[in-house]
Amino acid sequence: MDLQSLTYIVVGLTFALYIGIAIWAxxxxxxxxxxxxxxxxxxxxxxxxxxxxxxAASFISMAGLIAFFGYGGTVFLMGWxxxxxxxxxxxxxxxxxxxxxTVPEFIGDRFYSNTARVVAVVCLILASVTxxxxxxxxxxxxxxxxxxxxxxxxxxxxxxxxxxYAVLGGMKGITYTQIAQYCVLIFxxxxxxxxxxxxxxxxxxxxxGLGSTLIGTDVYLLDRLDQIVMEIGFNEYTTQARLSMTNxxxxxxxxxxxxxxxxxxxxxxxxxxxxxxARKSAGWALVFIAILYTTAPAVAAMARYNLTNTINQDGNYxxxxxxxxxxxxxxxxxLLAAEDKDGDGRIRYHADPEINEMVKVDRDIMVLxxxxxxxxxxxxxxxxxxxxxxAALSTAAGLLLAIASSISHxxxxxxxxxxxxxxxxxxxxxxxxAGAIAVAGYLGxxxxxxxxxxxxxxxxxxxxxxxxxxxxxxxxxxITKEGAxxxxxxxxxxxxxxxxxxxxxxxxxGTSFLGxxxxxxxxxxxxNAFGSIxxxxxxxxxxxxxxxxxxxxxxxxELVEHIRVPQxxxxxxxx
Amino acid sequence: MSSENNSDAKAAYWKENVRLILTLLAVWFxxxxxxxxxLVDVLNNINLFGYKLGFWFAQQxxxxxxxxxxFYYTKKMTALDRKYGVEEx
Numbered sequence: 001m002d003l004q005s006l007t008y009i010v011v012g013l014t015f016a017l018y019i020g021i022a023i024w025a026x027x028x029x030x031x032x033x034x035x036x037x038x039x040x041x042x043x044x045x046x047x048x049x050x051x052x053x054x055x056a057a058s059f060i061s062m063a064g065l066i067a068f069f070g071y072g073g074t075v076f077l078m079g080w081x082x083x084x085x086x087x088x089x090x091x092x093x094x095x096x097x098x099x100x101x102t103v104p105e106f107i108g109d110r111f112y113s114n115t116a117r118v119v120a121v122v123c124l125i126l127a128s129v130t131x132x133x134x135x136x137x138x139x140x141x142x143x144x145x146x147x148x149x150x151x152x153x154x155x156x157x158x159x160x161x162x163x164x165y166a167v168l169g170g171m172k173g174i175t176y177t178q179i180a181q182y183c184v185l186i187f188x189x190x191x192x193x194x195x196x197x198x199x200x201x202x203x204x205x206x207x208x209g210l211g212s213t214l215i216g217t218d219v220y221l222l223d224r225l226d227q228i229v230m231e232i233g234f235n236e237y238t239t240q241a242r243l244s245m246t247n248x249x250x251x252x253x254x255x256x257x258x259x260x261x262x263x264x265x266x267x268x269x270x271x272x273x274x275x276x277x278a279r280k281s282a283g284w285a286l287v288f289i290a291i292l293y294t295t296a297p298a299v300a301a302m303a304r305y306n307l308t309n310t311i312n313q314d315g316n317y318x319x320x321x322x323x324x325x326x327x328x329x330x331x332x333x334x335l336l337a338a339e340d341k342d343g344d345g346r347i348r349y350h351a352d353p354e355i356n357e358m359v360k361v362d363r364d365i366m367v368l369x370x371x372x373x374x375x376x377x378x379x380x381x382x383x384x385x386x387x388x389x390x391a392a393l394s395t396a397a398g399l400l401l402a403i404a405s406s407i408s409h410x411x412x413x414x415x416x417x418x419x420x421x422x423x424x425x426x427x428x429x430x431x432x433x434a435g436a437i438a439v440a441g442y443l444g445x446x447x448x449x450x451x452x453x454x455x456x457x458x459x460x461x462x463x464x465x466x467x468x469x470x471x472x473x474x475x476x477x478x479i480t481k482e483g484a485x486x487x488x489x490x491x492x493x494x495x496x497x498x499x500x501x502x503x504x505x506x507x508x509x510g511t512s513f514l515g516x517x518x519x520x521x522x523x524x525x526x527x528n529a530f531g532s533i534x535x536x537x538x539x540x541x542x543x544x545x546x547x548x549x550x551x552x553x554x555x556x557x558e559l560v561e562h563i564r565v566p567q568x569x570x571x572x573x574x575x
Numbered sequence: 576m577s578s579e580n581n582s583d584a585k586a587a588y589w590k591e592n593v594r595l596i597l598t599l600l601a602v603w604f605x606x607x608x609x610x611x612x613x614l615v616d617v618l619n620n621i622n623l624f625g626y627k628l629g630f631w632f633a634q635q636x637x638x639x640x641x642x643x644x645x646f647y648y649t650k651k652m653t654a655l656d657r658k659y660g661v662e663e664x
Contacts, residue, residue, distance in 0.1 A: 066634075071615070074633040078607045081638050085603050088645045089596045093652075207635060211625040220625030238630045239619060248612050274663050276653055283645035290638050297634040475593075561582075564589050565661040 003378045007146055010382035011389060014184050015161060018177045018393075022165030025173045030426050033170030034101040034405050035270045040175055042277040046284025048175045049268045051182035051390070052398035053080075053259075053289060055131075056138025057455055058296075059185060059391035064363030066300035070235065072242025073300065079252045079459075081286060081293050083259025088282035091260060091467075092269040094474045094563045096278035101270065103263040103402075103466065104410040110473040112556055113481040114415050119488050121406045123465035124263045126492070129443070131262070131458035132399040136444025138392035145333065145368070146385035152445060158393060159441040166397050166404075167433050174397045175271060181390035186291055188387025191380055192370045193295045196302045199374055206298035225305045232312055233351030237301065244524045251529035258459025258531055261467030264395075264402035275566035303366040306373050308349065311358065317346040326372035335362035336369075400440060404433040456528035457499060464491035464534025472542055474564070477557045483546030491538025498534075499527040588659040595651055599644050606632060606640040 027033040040048070058080070066073030098106055104124060108117025136155060143154020165173040190206075197209030201221055213220050226236045234240075242248065259265065268285075269278045310327070311318045320340050323331075330336040337360035338347045348357045371380045408429035413420060420428070465488045472479045472487070479487075502521070525533065562568075610618055611633035618629035626635070656662035 071630055071633060074611060077634055078611055078637050081641055082603065082607050085600070085641050085644050089599065089648055210635075211623065211631070213625065222625050222627070222630075238627050239616075245612060249608060252608070252612065276649070276656065276663065279645070279649040279652060283642065283649055286642050286645055290642055294635055294638055561585060564592075565585050565659075566656055566663050567661040569663055 001378070003381060004148070006378050007382040007385050010379065011147065011386045014180075014386045014390065017180055018161060018165060021176045021180060022168050022173045025165075025169045025176045027168070027170040027172045027426070030101070030409075030422050030429065032172045033426055033429050034409060035267070036170075036172040036175045038271060039273055040271040042272050042281035043284050044179055045175070045268060045272050045277075045281045046286075047182045047288050048178035048271075049265065049281070049285035050288035050292075051178040051185065051394035052268055053265055053285070053395070054185065054292060054391055055135055055395035055455070056142065056388060056392035057134065058292065059189065060138070060142070060364050060367055060388050063296045063299040063303065064366040066297055067304040067366045068363055069242050070237040070240035072240055072248075073297075075242065075248055075251045075255065077293055077297060079255025080259060081289060082252070083256040084282055084286040084289070086256060086260040086467075087265070087269075088279055088286075090471050091266065091474070092278045092282050093275045093566070095266060095470070096269050096272065097275045097563045097566060097569045099270075099569060101267075102405050102409050103266050103470070104406055105414065107466075107469055107473065107484070108410070108414065110556065110559065111469075111479070111481040111484040112553065113485065116469075116481055116485050116488075117410055117414060119485055120466065120469065121410050123461065123488060123492055124406050125403060127262065127458045127461040127466070128264060128399045128403050129440070130461065131264075131455060132396055132403070132440045133443045133447060134455045134458075135392050135396035135399065136440050137447060139389065139396065140444060142385065142388040142392055146388070155441060155444050158389075158396070159437055162393060162397050162400065163434065163437050166400055166437070167430050170429065170433070171267075171271060171401055174394075174401055177397070178394045181394040182288060184383075184390040185387040185394075186288070188380075188383040188390075189292050189299075189367075190295055192374060192376055192384065193299050193302075195376055195380075196306070196370060196374045197298060200302055200305065206302075207294050210298040210301055221305065222301060225301055225308075228308050228312065229304070231315075232308070232349055237304070243526060246523055247525050247529055250523075250525050250532045254463050254529050254531035254535075255456075255459050257467050257535050258461075258463035261462035261465070261470070262459070263406070263462075263466065264398040266470075267402055267405070268398070275569050299370065300366060303370055303373070307361070307366075310373075311347055311349040317348045320345055320347060323347075326369055329372065330365055330369050334360070335365045336360060396440070400433060400436045403436045404429060407436070408432040460495050460499070460528065460531025460534060461492055463531035464495040464538055468535050468538040468542065472539070474560065477560045478546055478551055479542055480546045480549045480552055482549040483542040483544075486545045487538040487542030490541040491534045494537045495530050495534030498522070498530045502527045584659050585661065588655060588661055591655060592652070595648065595655075599648055603641065603644055607637040611637050 031037055062076055065076060095106055100106060104117045104120035107120040108114055139158035140151040140155040143149050144151045165177050193206040194204050197206040198204050200214060201209040201212040202215045203209040203212045214224055222238055226238055229237055269281060272278055272281050339357055339359050340347060341357050348355060350356045371384055408425060412428050413425050468491060469484050469488050615629035615633060619627040621628040623631050
């Protein structure tokens with residue numbers, strides 16, 4: 001069967017599965033809509049969290065980033081996993097003990113202020129909307145690359161599917177589809193990696209293959225890779241730095257704190273039955289994430305090796321007439337382009353743009369072309385398509401739920417219309433979900449100027465606003481409402497202003513007053529990495545203001561003591 | 576148990592929890608920021624099979640350590656919950 005039909009069948013089957021789950025897992029109460037009824041097994045929740053967490057960027061782009069940044073790509077590997085340690089120890093168990101539906105709800109109650117709750121909703125929406133635009137784009141791109149439908153049509157299909165299971169099932173529908181999506185995406189990611197590792201090193205486990213010798217030689221893969229990329233003028237793979245060490249440090253910290261502060265991840269831990277399950281579940285989530293995250297560096301190095309070696313075999317550049325089939329296939333998509341500028345019949349690949357003839361090597365190709373480079377059967381290629389879509393859809397759905405529940409539960413029920421019944425709230429939550437999907441879809445179709453590098457900025461926003469507020473709310477009894485509100489506003493403002501002054505106000509070109517230039521960066525920290533500084537500002541301002549204001553009332557201090565111990569936790573409720 | 580004793584026990588429980596968190600976060604910091612970033616060049620002089628050790632910590636080892644840290648914390652806390660009688664019913 002040809003690849004196109006096979007891809008349609010595999011993707012169609014996975015979609016049918018998601019729809020089947022949606023019909024089975026309809027939500028009948030607000031508790032089911034917001035927290036899946038609170039009865040999700042910790043391992044199952046770990047799996048759902050992994051899918052919730054790993055986006056189109058993790059699945060398609062991350063290995064490509066590492067392949068070209070080498071050691072410099074470490075920022076993403078550590079940054080997008082280390083936050084789970086913070087989540088497991090500093091936030092998840094206590095928020096689960098508190099047992100409410102949303103993150104702003106905790107902030108509003110702990111800081112005895114509806115204003116704090118609304119500020120938290122604004123921060124949540126800023127971070128989540130920025131993040132969801134990237135996912136909607138991922139859905140459109142995945143469709144257009146794999147199924148040859150145009151970007152807009154792909155986006156509509158994706159929206160319709162998410163609409164179906166998220167509006168019908170809320171968190172309950174999303175949880176069970178995410179579990180299915182995790183299985184699809186991890187299978188699609190590891191199968192090609194196993195075969196590539198076998199081909200190159202004879203070791204079927206990519207994590208070990210990366211540290212092994214090349215098949216039939218006694219040369220280590222990484223040593224050889226360092227050598228061949230340096231031969232054509234690139235930096236040594238295993239030591240190549242990306243910007244300064246200070247920047248690497250703060251960027252990693254930003255991503256870690258941001259991970260722990262992203263509401264769509266936090267609310268997943270409200271769905272497990274017990275406090276001890278919340279701790280366990282964070283561990284399982286990281287296990288499932290680590291399977292992909294420790295495979296990615298192997299995929300990155302092996303794909304880079306394969307690509308470099310195909311074009312430059314021991315000093316002989318590839319003949320134009322001898323391009324392999326996968327090379328031609330990906331040239332058609334525009335992700336690869338070669339041009340024999342000097343007319344010697346060979347393609348020269350070199351770091352120096354003056355003599356380089358590989359005019360375009362898109363980073364995403366490192367994952368997308370992998371199955372073909374390893375000469376795997378067509379069904380594996382079809383599976384990669386389904387995996388990419390699963391990654392984008394599962395993250396989009398989780399983000400949309402976080403946005404919708406903050407609107408229906410925090411703004412409507414919590415602040416503006418507290419008198420509505422549970423039934424009415426359920427209806428509003430479905431409407432909010434439908435609205436959020438429509439807005440996200442619109443932004444995906446008409447990406448605003450700032451959508452380009454958005455995902456990293458979403459982490460900065462969450463790191464500088466939500467994480468510090470939650471952590472101080474649990475670990476200090478003395479932080480006052482004024483302190484928390486001032487801290488959140490100061491943290492997120494500092495981060496946004498830093499991003500804007502270097503990248504333009506709302507990213508409009510020409511409005512940046514300092515220019516996006518390294519020398520103007522504070523301590524050499526790039527805008528994407530500034531969330532960690534924003535978080536420090538948040539902590540400092542909150543402590544300073546709390547010292548000057550009247551200490552929290554006694555019942556709030558009791559509330560803090562109450563959430564610190566597991567005893568007496570019910571399942572998540574409205575009251 | 577009188578309610579005063581109970582609140583003492585809760586305070587002691589919390590103190591032990593915070594101490595455990597600080598210890599584990601120190602390990603978290605050393606394996607990632609320490610070995611993976613600040614000391615990476617020094618560790619790269621040592622080889623672990625085909626890996627430079629610093630590079631291994633940055634792209635593999637730190638992630639394995641994160642997983643172990645969470646499960647260790649979970650195990651310790653289950654014991655702590657029981658020791659102070661604050662576990663869920």
